[in-house]
Structures are given as structure tokens and as C-alpha cells.
Amino acid sequence: GENVEQHPSTLSVQEGDSAVIKCTYSDSASNYFPWYKQELGKRPQLIIDIRSNVGEKKDQRIAVTLNKTAKHFSLHITETQPEDSAVYFCAASINSGGGADGLTFGKGTHLIIQP
């Protein structure tokens, strides 16, 4: 089955600086890569996703890049703000039949924004 590795487990950055979280996946058939943000005591919520026919996607201060050859993808957050503090999860799935079938999640990155 799919295996997703995520690094780092904890990331501390100064407010206003950029943060980068990296993930690798094992199954070359995976073609859907979402990122979720989970605030303390709350549910994971989708913040951005990318499909394997796209190399990069951007939404305001967040962007995701995908390198299919190397089987890795990254989340970039620019101009970080205190409300960005949370745990971020990457995930991968094989969309052989449509839908978010069996997403495999990374272990998460605890992002801390220092004032």
C-alpha cells in the first residue's frame, strides 16, 4: 500500500517568514495530493490540493508543488501569521475510480509561528 513520509515533525518560524513542509510518497500510481490543516482540538480541514497532471498550484499565501518523478510534494506558506499555527497533514491517494478513495496521511507537521 501507499506510504507517506512527512518532514519536519515540528517547524518553528518567525512571523512574516516562509514555511516549507515536505512529503514523499511510495506508490507511483498515486495521483491526488491534498493538504489538511488541523487546529488544536478541531477537525482536519482541506486547505489546498493538487493532482498529478499539475506541477504547482497557488492560493493566496499558500502553494503546493509536485514532483512526480521524485515522488515528493511540498507545501509553502509565505508571510506567515499567528493564525497559521496548527498541525499540517499531507496525504496521497490513488484515484483509480474517482473520489478520495483511501487517503493515506503523513504523520503531520506542527507549525509554530513565533511573534
Place this chain on the structure above:
Amino acid sequence: DAGVIQSPRHEVTEMGQEVTLRCKPISGHNSLFWYRQTMMRGLELLIYFNNNVPIDDSGMPEDRFSAKMPNASFSTLKIQPSEPRDSAVYFCASSLSVWKTVNSPLHFGNGTRLTVT
């Protein structure tokens, strides 16, 4: 839409007791997922259903765990008998799955925090 609804929010029970977690997916969604979250193991997929049919239950830890989806608007995850190591947050999630088209995002419920003493 009210989103994915889970109950109860918190459950405290003694070892050996039966525990039933409940989930109502978003109306119109036809895929439903049960995840377990712990500090040590992160988010683990336990089982998922498509059109009320279990598709993959390879993540179910052992026979003490069972899940059902009797109709499109309701699912249960049962643990019998419960053990302290089952303590975790259990999330239900749903999505719309359409054959050979793009994925739809996974929407999570607020989770059930289970504590087995």
C-alpha cells in the same frame, strides 16, 4: 449544510465495555471513511465505504472493531470489547466519489474522543 455529524463528542468507558460511535455524512456524499488519530500513529484509515458497501477494511486493527453503513445517511463504528489502547480520537469523513472523474475533497466530522480506562 451541517457538515459531517459525529456523536458522541466524548466517550469515557471502562475496559471490556462495548462502544458505538455514530456518523452522519454530508447529504449527497457516497463515500464514507473512518479514521483513528493518536499522537503515536497519526491519522490511520480504518475502513471506507462507497455507496454503503465496505471497500477496504484492511485498516481495522482486529476483530474487536466492526463498522456498518445500513443506509446512505448513517454509519457506526463499534468496538467490543474495548481496551485502553483503543483510546484515541475517531474521525468520520465523507466525500462524493464519481467513477473516473476528479476527486472531491474529504470533509471531516468533529471527531469522537474515546477514553477507555
